[in-house]
Amino acid sequence: MHLRSSPPPRADALAKATGAERYVLDFAPAECLSAGAYRPGAALNIAHGRVLGVDASAALAVPGVLRVLTAADVPGTNLQGIVHKDQPVLCGEVIRHAGDPVALVLAESAESLRRGLAALRADIEPLPGVFDPEAALKKDAPLVHPQHKGGNLLLGARIEKGDARAALKNAPVVVRGEFSTPMQEHAFLETQCGFARLLPDGVLDMTVSTQAPFRDRFEIGHALALNPFKIRIRAPYLGGGFGGKDGATVQCLLALAALNAAGRPVRMSWEREESILAGYKRHAVHLRYTLGAERDGTLLALSCRLTYDTGAYAHLGCEVMELGMEHAAGPYRVPHTHIEGRCVYTNNPIAGAFRGFGVAQVSPAFEGLMDALAAKLCLDPLELRRKNALLPGDENCSGVTLTSSVHLAECLDELAAHPLWTTRQAWRAAAPRFTRRGVGLAAVFNGMGYGRGLADMAIAKLELTEAGEFLVYNSVADMGQGNAAAFALLAAQELNQSLAENPGAVRLLQPDTERCHPSGSSSAGRTTYTFGNALLKACAAMREKLLARAAMALFVDETQALELAPGAVLHPASGRSLPLTALARFLKRDDRVCVGEFLMPVAQDPPDTGRAFQIGFPHLFFSYGAHLARIEVDELTGRVRVCDFLAATDGGRVLDRSCFDQQAQGGAAQGIGYALLEEFKTRGGLIQTADLSTCLIPTALDLPDIQSLAVDGHEPTGPRGLKGVGEVGLNGPAPALASALEDATGERLRDFPLTPERVLAALNKRRPPSRRRA
Amino acid sequence: MKLSFTLNGVLVRADADPDERAVDLLRDLGALDVKEGCGTGECGACSVLVDGVHKLSCLLLAAQLAGRELTTAAGLGTVAAPHPIQRAFAEHGAVQCGFCTPGMTIAAAALLARNPEPSRLDARRAISGNLCRCTGYVKIVDAVCAAASELSEAPGGETPGAEDQA
Numbered sequence: 027m028h029l030r031s032s033p034p035p036r037a038d039a040l041a042k043a044t045g046a047e048r049y050v051l052d053f054a055p056a057e058c059l060s061a062g063a064y065r066p067g068a069a070l071n072i073a074h075g076r077v078l079g080v081d082a083s084a085a086l087a088v089p090g091v092l093r094v095l096t097a098a099d100v101p102g103t104n105l106q107g108i109v110h111k112d113q114p115v116l117c118g119e120v121i122r123h124a125g126d127p128v129a130l131v132l133a134e135s136a137e138s139l140r141r142g143l144a145a146l147r148a149d150i151e152p153l154p155g156v157f158d159p160e161a162a163l164k165k166d167a168p169l170v171h172p173q174h175k176g177g178n179l180l181l182g183a184r185i186e187k188g189d190a191r192a193a194l195k196n197a198p199v200v201v202r203g204e205f206s207t208p209m210q211e212h213a214f215l216e217t218q219c220g221f222a223r224l225l226p227d228g229v230l231d232m233t234v235s236t237q238a239p240f241r242d243r244f245e246i247g248h249a250l251a252l253n254p255f256k257i258r259i260r261a262p263y264l265g266g267g268f269g270g271k272d273g274a275t276v277q278c279l280l281a282l283a284a285l286n287a288a289g290r291p292v293r294m295s296w297e298r299e300e301s302i303l304a305g306y307k308r309h310a311v312h313l314r315y316t317l318g319a320e321r322d323g324t325l326l327a328l329s330c331r332l333t334y335d336t337g338a339y340a341h342l343g344c345e346v347m348e349l350g351m352e353h354a355a356g357p358y359r360v361p362h363t364h365i366e367g368r369c370v371y372t373n374n375p376i377a378g379a380f381r382g383f384g385v386a387q388v389s390p391a392f393e394g395l396m397d398a399l400a401a402k403l404c405l406d407p408l409e410l411r412r413k414n415a416l417l418p419g420d421e422n423c424s425g426v427t428l429t430s431s432v433h434l435a436e437c438l439d440e441l442a443a444h445p446l447w448t449t450r451q452a453w454r455a456a457a458p459r460f461t462r463r464g465v466g467l468a469a470v471f472n473g474m475g476y477g478r479g480l481a482d483m484a485i486a487k488l489e490l491t492e493a494g495e496f497l498v499y500n501s502v503a504d505m506g507q508g509n510a511a512a513f514a515l516l517a518a519q520e521l522n523q524s525l526a527e528n529p530g531a532v533r534l535l536q537p538d539t540e541r542c543h544p545s546g547s548s549s550a551g552r553t554t555y556t557f558g559n560a561l562l563k564a565c566a567a568m569r570e571k572l573l574a575r576a577a578m579a580l581f582v583d584e585t586q587a588l589e590l591a592p593g594a595v596l597h598p599a600s601g602r603s604l605p606l607t608a609l610a611r612f613l614k615r616d617d618r619v620c621v622g623e624f625l626m627p628v629a630q631d632p633p634d635t636g637r638a639f640q641i642g643f644p645h646l647f648f649s650y651g652a653h654l655a656r657i658e659v660d661e662l663t664g665r666v667r668v669c670d671f672l673a674a675t676d677g678g679r680v681l682d683r684s685c686f687d688q689q690a691q692g693g694a695a696q697g698i699g700y701a702l703l704e705e706f707k708t709r710g711g712l713i714q715t716a717d718l719s720t721c722l723i724p725t726a727l728d729l730p731d732i733q734s735l736a737v738d739g740h741e742p743t744g745p746r747g748l749k750g751v752g753e754v755g756l757n758g759p760a761p762a763l764a765s766a767l768e769d770a771t772g773e774r775l776r777d778f779p780l781t782p783e784r785v786l787a788a789l790n791k792r793r794p795p796s797r798r799r800a
Numbered sequence: 801m802k803l804s805f806t807l808n809g810v811l812v813r814a815d816a817d818p819d820e821r822a823v824d825l826l827r828d829l830g831a832l833d834v835k836e837g838c839g840t841g842e843c844g845a846c847s848v849l850v851d852g853v854h855k856l857s858c859l860l861l862a863a864q865l866a867g868r869e870l871t872t873a874a875g876l877g878t879v880a881a882p883h884p885i886q887r888a889f890a891e892h893g894a895v896q897c898g899f900c901t902p903g904m905t906i907a908a909a910a911l912l913a914r915n916p917e918p919s920r921l922d923a924r925r926a927i928s929g930n931l932c933r934c935t936g937y938v939k940i941v942d943a944v945c946a947a948a949s950e951l952s953e954a955p956g957g958e959t960p961g962a963e964d965q966a
């Protein structure tokens with residue numbers, strides 16, 4: 027292994043920094059036709075309506091418009107969805123949210139497409155809609171999917187451990203709270219896009235900005251009655267994903283367009299407004315919590331009810347809620363839990379996967395009650411968390427015994443010792459005029475992998491190319507988190523190659539269903555863990571093979587006497603060596619390939635605590651984090667300025683410190699936006715924040731220099747001891763900022779985001795200090 | 801309509817529709833480093849230098865490029881010969897998905913041309929019209945400041961394309 031004082035940058039960094047890297051649309055041939063979906067709901071102010079007809083005559087008269095397709099033109103089930111297939115590719119009878127498409131236009135150019143879409147008319151009769159999950163669960167509520175057995179209740183589920191009711195009744199101290207967390211827009215800079223072509227041999231050749239190219243084939247195949255193995259999908263680097271490109275976005279529409287394009291290539295690229303209108307969001311959640319404890323702060327029992335608004339379609343709603351429920355009691359020892367979850371259909375925008383997958387929503391609730399408990403018992407909030415923090419071997423709130431690595435206590439210790447915490451009193455007291463200062467913290471965690479019920483599997487292929495370089499067939503899309511570069515680094519270390527001296531020693535092929543092996547999605551903090559492990563196995567096999575083959579050429583009868591070195595196999599005893607270029611020529615192509623596979627371990631003897639979950643319950647591996655926020659509140663405007671933010675993270679062993687910090691900082695930044703300024707607004711299912719001028723995300727002036735501390739743990743099952751670190755960072759800011767705000771103003775805000783209006787209202791309440799934290 | 805302008809030092813002639821946007825023309829001409837994130841001037845991904853001044857190419861008409869000197873990210877430097885700003889972005893971990901990066905480096909180049917010794921706050925202000933959803937900006941600001949000190953230490957260090965108009 028080669029070490030340098032300053033490690034080389036991510037393998038993809040320089041190409042991206044110079045603008046040389048190519049993304050999906052950069053690969054699209056110039057002669058592409060343009061396809062676009064017609065989503066009339068927004069313009070007609072209808073979020074739920076019956077489709078009476080689509081009038082395509084004017085659109086077809088637009089020069090350059092080739093086809094207008096409707097539901098009648100969709101072969102197959104016309105239903106997409108990752109687990110639950112309930113979302114039409116094109117709606118023929120009903121639109122269930124304002125972004126539902128009723129037609130697909132195929133045109134010669136982007137310009138003719140725009141004109142064609144503008145000329146389309148749809149006759150849609152408004153239907154009564156439901157926009158609030160509670161209302162949707164009422165008896166006579168209009169049904170979003172009348173054929174669904176549970177009415178608007180997509181899934182009701184429970185986790186039951188011990189006897190929470192009895193324990194709460196007898197608990198010496200009880201705190202309660204109701205919380206609500208908002209929808210959130212992914213706002214990746216590259217909107218949903220792709221291009222496709224039906225080849226003469228019947229293969230549908232697609233290039234898509236997607237997190238799950240292998241699974242996409244089946245989703246498209248199911249919706250359009252195509253053979254999934256006659257669909258080829260390539261996934262170049264994504265311009266951001268964060269969960270929003272997991273599951274079909276453009277895929278089925280684009281495939282349908284390509285089937286109707288007489289073999290010509292077609293592209294589809296959603297405009298920003300369409301991305302906001304039709305893209306998946308983070309679920310808005312309502313949470314009702316009761317927490318009981320001993321007088322010394324030892325947690326006894328938690329009872330809570332979580333209501334997830336999944337919008338018009340299931341997408342991953344059940345799975346998102348499942349993960350939220352599994353984290354509902356926080357990263358603490360709680361002997362008795364009663365956790366109820368309801369995932370509800372409404373006519374709101376579709377909610378789906380988003381970094382922090384259901385967990386970002388519950389974190390403000392459990393941490394809010396931890397603060398309430400600390401205040402009630404006059405305990406230090408950090409001490410209270412430290413006292414209850416999960417330790418290795420503990421049983422978590424779902425009843426899983428933690429045999430995996432757990433370093434939450436160390437994360438909290440990092441905060442406790444940090445000057446931002448130890449100097450907090452003096453810093454608070456020095457608040458400038460008309461401002462108040464507050465310091466808050468939060469402890470969070472996030473499960474890794476798919477959980478039980480489905481194989482979290484990866485298959486890595488590695489080739490020694492004819493040129494004597496190693497080629498990693500990356501199967502898990504890189505949406506920006508740097509997994510591809512991490513794979514190059516892992517392979518270089520394992521194969522003893524030096525990327526610093528020869529960046530080409532390990533090259534990467536981005537996911538291509540034709541050339542790479544199926545390896546699941548880029549999600550759930552599993553990407554580097556699962557594929558990384560598979561790749562290490564492929565590397566080990568490659569090393570062994572190359573030594574054995576070189577032994578023949580070097581006339582050595584013991585492979586142990588040989589070493590894999592940068593660019594060569596060495597025989598140190600004699601000083602002889604065989605360059606990899608020569609070795610490569612010596613071998614047949616199929617002998618230059620090694621394949622490794624890895625299946626993520628799951629919880630053995632899973633506890634019998636979960637009810638009604640289909641897949642994904644429970645998880646075995648978790649990353650942990652402790653976040654600290656120092657804020658300044660403007661008394662006149664209610665504006666909150668985040669002065670300092672610190673994230674201490676346990677993501678197992680750190681493979682690349684820079685990449686680790688990137689994830690911690692990026693996750694925290696999205697979390698700060700979620701907590702303070704990303705107010706995604708709908709009215710009657712219609713989006714009020716329709717573009718980036720109203721659908722705000724943090725700019726460089728909205729964020730502090732987020733500091734990242736790494737707690738160097740070690741997960742024995744991880745590749746070089748690492749765990750997934752992508753998700754956990756998003757979960758801390760909302761609770762830490764609400765905590766800091768309470769410290770500053772004496773008021774706990776439980777409805778997010780913490781907008782200036784809400785903060786001002788809280789400031790104006792001016793409650794006496796004795797009632798501060800109840 | 802026919803027009804000509806200089807794109808990254810090379811004179812180009814193009815035929816553009818009167819209502820064609822500059823970003824589309826540039827991408828058609830092969831400047832694929834110019835990205836589009838919104839088309840409405842909100843994200844900065846399409847940033848270019850027009851006669852050294854930071855502009856959003858999604859808000860410009862192709863016709864407005866006539867006779868101008870245009871610099872895109874690829875005109876600052878290449879993988880083989882990166883501009884100090886680009887090298888700093890790579891070395892300081894300022895790049896994640898990279899979709900905002902070409903625009904960010906253009907904003908940074910414009911800043912350093914008019915303010916060679918920016919504070920962190922100056923850097924934050926200069927890139928505040930360029931959205932990044934991945935990084936939280938910390939490492940981008942690190943990179944801009946590191947590039948600034950490298951450029952100001954090296955005499956003759958300059959920002960190609962951005963030196964004319966400060």
Ligand code: FES
Pocket residue numbers: 835836837838839840841842843844845846847856857858859
């Ligand atoms: S594409 Fe020009 S500012 Fe967003």
Ligand code: FES
Pocket residue numbers: 215265266506894895896897898899900901931932933934935
């Ligand atoms: S690196 Fe992805 S948007 Fe900036």
